Amino acid sequence: SQKIEQNSEALNIQEGKTATLTCNYTNYSPAYLQWYRQDPGRGPVFLLLIRENEKEKRKERLKVTFDTTLKQSLFHITASQPADSATYLCALDKDSGYSTLTFGKGTMLLVSP
Amino acid sequence: KAGVTQTPRYLIKTRGQQVTLSCSPISGHRSVSWYQQTPGQGLQFLFEYFSETQRNKGNFPGRFSGRQFSNSRSEMNVSTLELGDSALYLCASSFEGSSGELFFGEGSRLTVL
Numbered sequence: 001s002q003k004i005e006q007n008s009e010a011l012n013i014q015e016g017k018t019a020t021l022t023c024n025y026t027n028y029s030p031a032y033l034q035w036y037r038q039d040p041g042r043g044p045v046f047l048l049l050i051r052e053n054e055k056e057k058r059k060e061r062l063k064v065t066f067d068t069t070l071k072q073s074l075f076h077i078t079a080s081q082p083a084d085s086a087t088y089l090c091a092l093d094k095d096s097g098y099s100t101l102t103f104g105k106g107t108m109l110l111v112s113p
Numbered sequence: 114k115a116g117v118t119q120t121p122r123y124l125i126k127t128r129g130q131q132v133t134l135s136c137s138p139i140s141g142h143r144s145v146s147w148y149q150q151t152p153g154q155g156l157q158f159l160f161e162y163f164s165e166t167q168r169n170k171g172n173f174p175g176r177f178s179g180r181q182f183s184n185s186r187s188e189m190n191v192s193t194l195e196l197g198d199s200a201l202y203l204c205a206s207s208f209e210g211s212s213g214e215l216f217f218g219e220g221s222r223l224t225v226l
Contacts, residue, residue: 041219043219100146100169100213
């Protein structure tokens with residue numbers, strides 16, 4: 001079955017630096033991969049989607065890469081701010097073909113001033 | 114456009130009781146998915162409904178059930194509650210034909226005593 005791995009340890013960085021989060025997956029070739037942000041006690045919020053035929057996607061300070069050979073996605077936040085502190089979840093489409101996702105457990109990002 | 118609305122936001126039950134959670138999707142969205150989120154397991158898929166039909170089901174016992182109404186609103190029910198059912202239950206809606214990005218509600222926090 002699908003398996004997604006995200007670094008379980010929190011990532012601590014200083015304001016202004018680039019944060020890089022990793023998502024690895026096995027036993028599947030997803031059609032697309034998504035990244036979500038989740039704040040404590042809140043529902044996840046969609047950030048970016050990247051398809052299997054895309055290598056990179058950008059949105060403002062966010063950048064996602066997708067390497068289907070390595071089965072890995074990298075999520076970058078440039079010029080990070082304390083407001084970027086949250087848990088970031090990686091998700092890929094389930095092999096059912098419907099609008100359902102398999103989520104990683106997320107990586108907590110802490111940006112200090 | 115109103116977001117996904119979940120009720121109740123918080124509830125406390127005792128073992129053996131049953132609970133019903135409600136979800137109103139974004140207007141025009143016909144797909145509704147339910148997820149359970151716990152600190153240990155992360156986000157786990159429960160089931161997905163589209164046009165009142167369950168299209169996909171996760172690996173949960175039969176105590177977990179759901180349904181969708183003609184107006185796309187959805188409910189999920191958990192019977193014979195166990196301590197391990199304590200979790201944040203998240204509902205998400207999506208627009209069929211999209212690439213699957215999900216719009217989550219704020220969740221229903223269930224505590225089983």
